Amino acid sequence: MDNNVKSYRKPYNRPVKRTWWADWSFYVAYMLREGTAFLAVFVALELLVITALPFCAIKGADAAVTAVLSNPIAFILNLIALVAAVFHAFTWYNLMPKAMRMFFTKKPDDTRLIPDKFYVFGLWGATAAATLVIILVLTLV
Amino acid sequence: MSSKIRRSDEPVYWGLFGAGGMVVGMALPALLILMLLQGLGVNCFHYFSLISHWWGALAIFVIIAGCLWHGLHRIYHSLHDLLIKPTPLHHYVLYWGALVLTVLAGVFVFGYYLIINGFLNLSLQQ
Structure with missing residues:
Protein backbone atom coordinates (compact mmCIF):
# COMPACT_ATOMS: atom_id res chain seq x y z
CA MET A 1 0.00 0.00 0.00
CA MET A 100 -12.91 -27.64 1.43
CA ARG A 101 -16.68 -27.75 1.78
CA MET A 102 -18.24 -30.53 -0.26
CA PHE A 103 -21.91 -31.21 -0.92
CA PHE A 104 -23.50 -34.63 -0.57
CA THR A 105 -25.01 -34.54 -4.06
CA LYS A 106 -24.79 -32.38 -7.17
CA LYS A 107 -28.56 -31.65 -7.14
CA PRO A 108 -29.02 -27.85 -7.06
CA ASP A 109 -31.75 -27.99 -4.42
CA ASP A 110 -29.73 -30.24 -2.11
CA THR A 111 -27.47 -28.07 0.02
CA ARG A 112 -26.52 -30.68 2.61
CA LEU A 113 -22.78 -30.60 3.28
CA ILE A 114 -20.71 -33.66 4.03
CA PRO A 115 -20.34 -33.62 7.85
CA ASP A 116 -16.99 -32.68 9.37
CA LYS A 117 -16.50 -36.08 10.99
CA PHE A 118 -16.44 -37.79 7.58
CA TYR A 119 -13.32 -35.81 6.66
CA VAL A 120 -11.72 -36.29 10.05
CA PHE A 121 -12.35 -40.05 10.22
CA GLY A 122 -11.38 -40.45 6.57
CA LEU A 123 -8.10 -38.59 7.04
CA TRP A 124 -7.21 -40.47 10.24
CA GLY A 125 -8.04 -43.71 8.46
CA ALA A 126 -5.77 -42.74 5.58
CA THR A 127 -3.05 -41.83 8.10
CA ALA A 128 -3.37 -45.21 9.81
CA ALA A 129 -3.11 -46.96 6.44
CA ALA A 130 -0.13 -44.81 5.39
CA THR A 131 1.59 -45.48 8.74
CA LEU A 132 1.13 -49.23 8.32
CA VAL A 133 2.40 -49.16 4.72
CA ILE A 134 5.45 -47.01 5.57
CA ILE A 135 6.40 -49.18 8.56
CA LEU A 136 6.02 -52.39 6.54
CA VAL A 137 7.87 -51.04 3.49
CA LEU A 138 10.78 -49.49 5.40
CA THR A 139 11.18 -52.60 7.57
CA LEU A 140 10.96 -55.14 4.77
CA VAL A 141 12.62 -53.24 1.88
CA MET B 1 5.85 2.59 -9.20
CA SER B 2 4.34 0.38 -11.84
CA SER B 3 0.60 0.75 -12.36
CA LYS B 4 0.26 -2.79 -13.65
CA ILE B 5 -1.35 -5.15 -11.19
CA ARG B 6 0.93 -8.11 -10.61
CA ARG B 7 -0.50 -11.50 -9.91
CA SER B 8 0.44 -12.71 -6.45
CA ASP B 9 2.72 -15.71 -6.20
CA GLU B 10 1.14 -16.64 -2.87
CA PRO B 11 -1.20 -19.36 -4.29
CA VAL B 12 1.83 -21.37 -5.41
CA TYR B 13 3.35 -21.27 -1.93
CA TRP B 14 0.00 -21.93 -0.32
CA GLY B 15 -0.49 -24.98 -2.52
CA LEU B 16 2.94 -26.32 -1.58
CA PHE B 17 2.18 -25.54 2.08
CA GLY B 18 -1.04 -27.53 1.81
CA ALA B 19 0.57 -30.49 0.09
CA GLY B 20 3.39 -30.41 2.63
CA GLY B 21 0.91 -30.28 5.50
CA MET B 22 -0.64 -33.49 4.20
CA VAL B 23 2.82 -35.10 3.95
CA VAL B 24 3.71 -34.08 7.51
CA GLY B 25 0.44 -35.46 8.87
CA MET B 26 0.37 -38.70 6.89
CA ALA B 27 4.01 -39.76 6.51
CA LEU B 28 6.06 -38.19 9.32
CA PRO B 29 4.57 -40.10 12.29
CA ALA B 30 5.45 -43.48 10.75
CA LEU B 31 8.86 -42.29 9.60
CA LEU B 32 9.69 -40.82 13.01
CA ILE B 33 8.53 -43.98 14.83
CA LEU B 34 11.00 -46.00 12.75
CA MET B 35 13.77 -43.43 13.20
CA LEU B 36 13.26 -43.48 16.98
CA LEU B 37 13.29 -47.30 17.05
CA GLN B 38 16.47 -47.30 14.95
CA GLY B 39 17.97 -44.89 17.47
CA LEU B 40 17.10 -47.38 20.23
CA GLY B 41 18.93 -50.15 18.36
CA VAL B 42 16.04 -51.82 16.54
CA ASN B 43 17.13 -52.41 12.96
CA CYS B 44 14.00 -51.27 11.10
CA PHE B 45 14.83 -47.99 9.33
CA HIS B 46 16.21 -49.33 6.03
CA TYR B 47 16.64 -45.89 4.53
CA PHE B 48 19.26 -46.60 1.86
CA SER B 49 17.49 -49.78 0.74
CA LEU B 50 14.38 -47.66 0.27
CA ILE B 51 16.00 -44.93 -1.81
CA SER B 52 17.74 -47.46 -4.02
CA HIS B 53 14.28 -47.98 -5.57
CA TRP B 54 12.93 -45.20 -7.79
CA TRP B 55 9.59 -45.14 -5.94
CA GLY B 56 11.34 -44.97 -2.58
CA ALA B 57 13.61 -42.15 -3.75
CA LEU B 58 10.57 -40.29 -5.09
CA ALA B 59 8.66 -40.79 -1.82
CA ILE B 60 11.58 -39.55 0.31
CA PHE B 61 12.10 -36.56 -2.01
CA VAL B 62 8.39 -35.66 -1.72
CA ILE B 63 8.57 -36.02 2.08
CA ILE B 64 11.68 -33.80 2.41
CA ALA B 65 10.33 -31.17 -0.02
CA GLY B 66 6.89 -31.27 1.61
CA CYS B 67 8.33 -30.70 5.09
CA LEU B 68 10.47 -27.82 3.82
CA TRP B 69 7.76 -25.93 1.91
CA HIS B 70 5.18 -26.55 4.61
CA GLY B 71 7.43 -25.57 7.49
CA LEU B 72 9.15 -22.56 5.98
CA HIS B 73 5.87 -21.10 4.66
CA ARG B 74 4.30 -21.49 8.08
CA ILE B 75 7.35 -19.94 9.75
CA TYR B 76 7.16 -16.96 7.36
CA HIS B 77 3.50 -16.35 8.21
CA SER B 78 4.16 -16.82 11.93
CA LEU B 79 6.83 -14.10 12.05
CA HIS B 80 4.06 -11.59 12.73
CA ASP B 81 2.95 -13.61 15.78
CA LEU B 82 6.52 -13.49 17.09
CA LEU B 83 6.33 -9.68 16.72
CA ILE B 84 8.77 -9.72 13.80
CA LYS B 85 7.62 -7.52 10.95
CA PRO B 86 7.99 -9.66 7.81
CA THR B 87 10.14 -7.95 5.19
CA PRO B 88 11.01 -8.99 1.61
CA LEU B 89 14.36 -10.17 3.04
CA HIS B 90 12.57 -12.68 5.29
CA HIS B 91 10.62 -13.84 2.25
CA TYR B 92 13.75 -14.24 0.10
CA VAL B 93 15.67 -16.11 2.79
CA LEU B 94 12.87 -18.53 3.70
CA TYR B 95 11.56 -19.32 0.21
CA TRP B 96 14.96 -19.38 -1.52
CA GLY B 97 16.10 -21.52 1.39
CA ALA B 98 13.23 -23.91 0.73
CA LEU B 99 14.07 -24.03 -2.98
CA VAL B 100 17.81 -24.55 -2.47
CA LEU B 101 17.27 -27.28 0.12
CA THR B 102 14.70 -28.98 -2.14
CA VAL B 103 17.18 -29.02 -5.03
CA LEU B 104 19.87 -30.32 -2.66
CA ALA B 105 17.52 -33.07 -1.46
CA GLY B 106 16.78 -33.98 -5.08
CA VAL B 107 20.49 -34.14 -5.93
CA PHE B 108 21.32 -36.36 -2.95
CA VAL B 109 18.26 -38.65 -3.07
CA PHE B 110 18.17 -39.20 -6.84
CA GLY B 111 21.97 -39.05 -7.02
CA TYR B 112 22.12 -41.94 -4.58
CA TYR B 113 19.48 -43.84 -6.58
CA LEU B 114 21.33 -43.27 -9.88
CA ILE B 115 24.77 -44.15 -8.51
CA ILE B 116 23.70 -47.26 -6.57
CA ASN B 117 21.86 -48.62 -9.62
CA GLY B 118 24.83 -47.95 -11.91
CA PHE B 119 23.18 -45.23 -13.99
CA LEU B 120 25.94 -42.84 -12.95
CA ASN B 121 29.50 -44.08 -13.03
CA LEU B 122 30.53 -42.78 -9.62
CA SER B 123 31.38 -44.57 -6.41
CA LEU B 124 29.99 -43.95 -2.95
CA GLN B 125 31.36 -44.55 0.52
CA GLN B 126 29.34 -47.56 1.59
Whole structure:
Protein backbone atom coordinates (compact mmCIF):
# COMPACT_ATOMS: atom_id res chain seq x y z
CA MET A 1 0.00 0.00 0.00
CA ASP A 2 2.08 2.91 -1.23
CA ASN A 3 0.72 6.27 -0.33
CA ASN A 4 2.62 9.46 -1.13
CA VAL A 5 0.13 11.81 0.51
CA LYS A 6 1.75 13.32 3.56
CA SER A 7 -0.03 12.31 6.70
CA TYR A 8 0.05 14.01 10.07
CA ARG A 9 -1.87 11.17 11.62
CA LYS A 10 -0.16 9.56 14.55
CA PRO A 11 -1.92 6.24 15.01
CA TYR A 12 -1.79 4.75 18.45
CA ASN A 13 -0.24 1.33 18.41
CA ARG A 14 -1.19 -0.61 21.46
CA PRO A 15 1.95 -2.16 22.94
CA VAL A 16 2.05 -5.92 22.48
CA LYS A 17 4.10 -8.15 24.70
CA ARG A 18 6.17 -10.91 23.15
CA THR A 19 4.19 -13.38 25.25
CA TRP A 20 0.79 -12.05 24.14
CA TRP A 21 -0.44 -15.56 23.45
CA ALA A 22 0.51 -17.11 26.81
CA ASP A 23 -2.60 -16.01 28.73
CA TRP A 24 -5.16 -17.81 26.55
CA SER A 25 -5.13 -21.54 26.08
CA PHE A 26 -6.57 -21.08 22.58
CA TYR A 27 -3.58 -18.98 21.53
CA VAL A 28 -1.15 -21.30 23.31
CA ALA A 29 -2.54 -24.14 21.17
CA TYR A 30 -2.30 -21.86 18.14
CA MET A 31 1.35 -21.05 18.82
CA LEU A 32 2.14 -24.72 19.45
CA ARG A 33 0.50 -25.57 16.12
CA GLU A 34 2.57 -22.93 14.34
CA GLY A 35 5.62 -24.21 16.23
CA THR A 36 5.22 -27.66 14.66
CA ALA A 37 6.60 -26.03 11.49
CA PHE A 38 10.06 -25.82 13.09
CA LEU A 39 10.01 -29.55 13.82
CA ALA A 40 8.92 -30.32 10.24
CA VAL A 41 11.90 -28.31 8.94
CA PHE A 42 14.15 -30.08 11.45
CA VAL A 43 13.05 -33.50 10.15
CA ALA A 44 13.64 -32.35 6.56
CA LEU A 45 17.17 -31.20 7.43
CA GLU A 46 17.82 -34.43 9.36
CA LEU A 47 16.75 -36.54 6.36
CA LEU A 48 18.89 -34.33 4.11
CA VAL A 49 21.94 -34.93 6.33
CA ILE A 50 21.23 -38.68 6.43
CA THR A 51 20.95 -38.79 2.63
CA ALA A 52 24.22 -36.88 2.30
CA LEU A 53 26.14 -39.37 4.48
CA PRO A 54 27.17 -41.79 1.68
CA PHE A 55 28.45 -38.81 -0.32
CA CYS A 56 30.78 -37.81 2.51
CA ALA A 57 33.96 -39.57 3.47
CA ILE A 58 32.21 -41.66 6.08
CA LYS A 59 32.80 -45.39 6.05
CA GLY A 60 29.55 -47.31 6.36
CA ALA A 61 26.55 -45.07 5.69
CA ASP A 62 24.10 -47.41 7.46
CA ALA A 63 26.16 -47.36 10.65
CA ALA A 64 26.43 -43.57 10.37
CA VAL A 65 22.63 -43.32 10.11
CA THR A 66 22.27 -45.36 13.30
CA ALA A 67 24.88 -43.16 14.95
CA VAL A 68 22.96 -40.01 13.97
CA LEU A 69 19.61 -41.41 15.14
CA SER A 70 20.94 -42.71 18.46
CA ASN A 71 22.53 -39.36 19.29
CA PRO A 72 20.64 -38.22 22.44
CA ILE A 73 19.92 -34.73 21.10
CA ALA A 74 18.67 -36.08 17.76
CA PHE A 75 16.62 -38.72 19.60
CA ILE A 76 14.91 -36.18 21.86
CA LEU A 77 14.26 -33.84 18.93
CA ASN A 78 12.80 -36.77 16.95
CA LEU A 79 10.55 -37.59 19.90
CA ILE A 80 9.35 -33.97 20.05
CA ALA A 81 8.96 -34.01 16.25
CA LEU A 82 6.78 -37.14 16.49
CA VAL A 83 4.47 -35.46 19.03
CA ALA A 84 4.48 -32.30 16.87
CA ALA A 85 3.62 -34.26 13.72
CA VAL A 86 0.66 -35.96 15.43
CA PHE A 87 -0.52 -32.64 16.89
CA HIS A 88 -0.15 -31.05 13.45
CA ALA A 89 -2.18 -33.89 11.92
CA PHE A 90 -4.89 -33.42 14.56
CA THR A 91 -5.23 -29.68 13.82
CA TRP A 92 -4.81 -30.14 10.07
CA TYR A 93 -7.56 -32.74 9.76
CA ASN A 94 -9.95 -30.73 11.93
CA LEU A 95 -9.41 -27.74 9.66
CA MET A 96 -9.85 -29.67 6.42
CA PRO A 97 -13.70 -29.52 6.33
CA LYS A 98 -13.41 -25.74 6.76
CA ALA A 99 -10.94 -25.48 3.87
CA MET A 100 -12.91 -27.64 1.43
CA ARG A 101 -16.68 -27.75 1.78
CA MET A 102 -18.24 -30.53 -0.26
CA PHE A 103 -21.91 -31.21 -0.92
CA PHE A 104 -23.50 -34.63 -0.57
CA THR A 105 -25.01 -34.54 -4.06
CA LYS A 106 -24.79 -32.38 -7.17
CA LYS A 107 -28.56 -31.65 -7.14
CA PRO A 108 -29.02 -27.85 -7.06
CA ASP A 109 -31.75 -27.99 -4.42
CA ASP A 110 -29.73 -30.24 -2.11
CA THR A 111 -27.47 -28.07 0.02
CA ARG A 112 -26.52 -30.68 2.61
CA LEU A 113 -22.78 -30.60 3.28
CA ILE A 114 -20.71 -33.66 4.03
CA PRO A 115 -20.34 -33.62 7.85
CA ASP A 116 -16.99 -32.68 9.37
CA LYS A 117 -16.50 -36.08 10.99
CA PHE A 118 -16.44 -37.79 7.58
CA TYR A 119 -13.32 -35.81 6.66
CA VAL A 120 -11.72 -36.29 10.05
CA PHE A 121 -12.35 -40.05 10.22
CA GLY A 122 -11.38 -40.45 6.57
CA LEU A 123 -8.10 -38.59 7.04
CA TRP A 124 -7.21 -40.47 10.24
CA GLY A 125 -8.04 -43.71 8.46
CA ALA A 126 -5.77 -42.74 5.58
CA THR A 127 -3.05 -41.83 8.10
CA ALA A 128 -3.37 -45.21 9.81
CA ALA A 129 -3.11 -46.96 6.44
CA ALA A 130 -0.13 -44.81 5.39
CA THR A 131 1.59 -45.48 8.74
CA LEU A 132 1.13 -49.23 8.32
CA VAL A 133 2.40 -49.16 4.72
CA ILE A 134 5.45 -47.01 5.57
CA ILE A 135 6.40 -49.18 8.56
CA LEU A 136 6.02 -52.39 6.54
CA VAL A 137 7.87 -51.04 3.49
CA LEU A 138 10.78 -49.49 5.40
CA THR A 139 11.18 -52.60 7.57
CA LEU A 140 10.96 -55.14 4.77
CA VAL A 141 12.62 -53.24 1.88
CA MET B 1 5.85 2.59 -9.20
CA SER B 2 4.34 0.38 -11.84
CA SER B 3 0.60 0.75 -12.36
CA LYS B 4 0.26 -2.79 -13.65
CA ILE B 5 -1.35 -5.15 -11.19
CA ARG B 6 0.93 -8.11 -10.61
CA ARG B 7 -0.50 -11.50 -9.91
CA SER B 8 0.44 -12.71 -6.45
CA ASP B 9 2.72 -15.71 -6.20
CA GLU B 10 1.14 -16.64 -2.87
CA PRO B 11 -1.20 -19.36 -4.29
CA VAL B 12 1.83 -21.37 -5.41
CA TYR B 13 3.35 -21.27 -1.93
CA TRP B 14 0.00 -21.93 -0.32
CA GLY B 15 -0.49 -24.98 -2.52
CA LEU B 16 2.94 -26.32 -1.58
CA PHE B 17 2.18 -25.54 2.08
CA GLY B 18 -1.04 -27.53 1.81
CA ALA B 19 0.57 -30.49 0.09
CA GLY B 20 3.39 -30.41 2.63
CA GLY B 21 0.91 -30.28 5.50
CA MET B 22 -0.64 -33.49 4.20
CA VAL B 23 2.82 -35.10 3.95
CA VAL B 24 3.71 -34.08 7.51
CA GLY B 25 0.44 -35.46 8.87
CA MET B 26 0.37 -38.70 6.89
CA ALA B 27 4.01 -39.76 6.51
CA LEU B 28 6.06 -38.19 9.32
CA PRO B 29 4.57 -40.10 12.29
CA ALA B 30 5.45 -43.48 10.75
CA LEU B 31 8.86 -42.29 9.60
CA LEU B 32 9.69 -40.82 13.01
CA ILE B 33 8.53 -43.98 14.83
CA LEU B 34 11.00 -46.00 12.75
CA MET B 35 13.77 -43.43 13.20
CA LEU B 36 13.26 -43.48 16.98
CA LEU B 37 13.29 -47.30 17.05
CA GLN B 38 16.47 -47.30 14.95
CA GLY B 39 17.97 -44.89 17.47
CA LEU B 40 17.10 -47.38 20.23
CA GLY B 41 18.93 -50.15 18.36
CA VAL B 42 16.04 -51.82 16.54
CA ASN B 43 17.13 -52.41 12.96
CA CYS B 44 14.00 -51.27 11.10
CA PHE B 45 14.83 -47.99 9.33
CA HIS B 46 16.21 -49.33 6.03
CA TYR B 47 16.64 -45.89 4.53
CA PHE B 48 19.26 -46.60 1.86
CA SER B 49 17.49 -49.78 0.74
CA LEU B 50 14.38 -47.66 0.27
CA ILE B 51 16.00 -44.93 -1.81
CA SER B 52 17.74 -47.46 -4.02
CA HIS B 53 14.28 -47.98 -5.57
CA TRP B 54 12.93 -45.20 -7.79
CA TRP B 55 9.59 -45.14 -5.94
CA GLY B 56 11.34 -44.97 -2.58
CA ALA B 57 13.61 -42.15 -3.75
CA LEU B 58 10.57 -40.29 -5.09
CA ALA B 59 8.66 -40.79 -1.82
CA ILE B 60 11.58 -39.55 0.31
CA PHE B 61 12.10 -36.56 -2.01
CA VAL B 62 8.39 -35.66 -1.72
CA ILE B 63 8.57 -36.02 2.08
CA ILE B 64 11.68 -33.80 2.41
CA ALA B 65 10.33 -31.17 -0.02
CA GLY B 66 6.89 -31.27 1.61
CA CYS B 67 8.33 -30.70 5.09
CA LEU B 68 10.47 -27.82 3.82
CA TRP B 69 7.76 -25.93 1.91
CA HIS B 70 5.18 -26.55 4.61
CA GLY B 71 7.43 -25.57 7.49
CA LEU B 72 9.15 -22.56 5.98
CA HIS B 73 5.87 -21.10 4.66
CA ARG B 74 4.30 -21.49 8.08
CA ILE B 75 7.35 -19.94 9.75
CA TYR B 76 7.16 -16.96 7.36
CA HIS B 77 3.50 -16.35 8.21
CA SER B 78 4.16 -16.82 11.93
CA LEU B 79 6.83 -14.10 12.05
CA HIS B 80 4.06 -11.59 12.73
CA ASP B 81 2.95 -13.61 15.78
CA LEU B 82 6.52 -13.49 17.09
CA LEU B 83 6.33 -9.68 16.72
CA ILE B 84 8.77 -9.72 13.80
CA LYS B 85 7.62 -7.52 10.95
CA PRO B 86 7.99 -9.66 7.81
CA THR B 87 10.14 -7.95 5.19
CA PRO B 88 11.01 -8.99 1.61
CA LEU B 89 14.36 -10.17 3.04
CA HIS B 90 12.57 -12.68 5.29
CA HIS B 91 10.62 -13.84 2.25
CA TYR B 92 13.75 -14.24 0.10
CA VAL B 93 15.67 -16.11 2.79
CA LEU B 94 12.87 -18.53 3.70
CA TYR B 95 11.56 -19.32 0.21
CA TRP B 96 14.96 -19.38 -1.52
CA GLY B 97 16.10 -21.52 1.39
CA ALA B 98 13.23 -23.91 0.73
CA LEU B 99 14.07 -24.03 -2.98
CA VAL B 100 17.81 -24.55 -2.47
CA LEU B 101 17.27 -27.28 0.12
CA THR B 102 14.70 -28.98 -2.14
CA VAL B 103 17.18 -29.02 -5.03
CA LEU B 104 19.87 -30.32 -2.66
CA ALA B 105 17.52 -33.07 -1.46
CA GLY B 106 16.78 -33.98 -5.08
CA VAL B 107 20.49 -34.14 -5.93
CA PHE B 108 21.32 -36.36 -2.95
CA VAL B 109 18.26 -38.65 -3.07
CA PHE B 110 18.17 -39.20 -6.84
CA GLY B 111 21.97 -39.05 -7.02
CA TYR B 112 22.12 -41.94 -4.58
CA TYR B 113 19.48 -43.84 -6.58
CA LEU B 114 21.33 -43.27 -9.88
CA ILE B 115 24.77 -44.15 -8.51
CA ILE B 116 23.70 -47.26 -6.57
CA ASN B 117 21.86 -48.62 -9.62
CA GLY B 118 24.83 -47.95 -11.91
CA PHE B 119 23.18 -45.23 -13.99
CA LEU B 120 25.94 -42.84 -12.95
CA ASN B 121 29.50 -44.08 -13.03
CA LEU B 122 30.53 -42.78 -9.62
CA SER B 123 31.38 -44.57 -6.41
CA LEU B 124 29.99 -43.95 -2.95
CA GLN B 125 31.36 -44.55 0.52
CA GLN B 126 29.34 -47.56 1.59
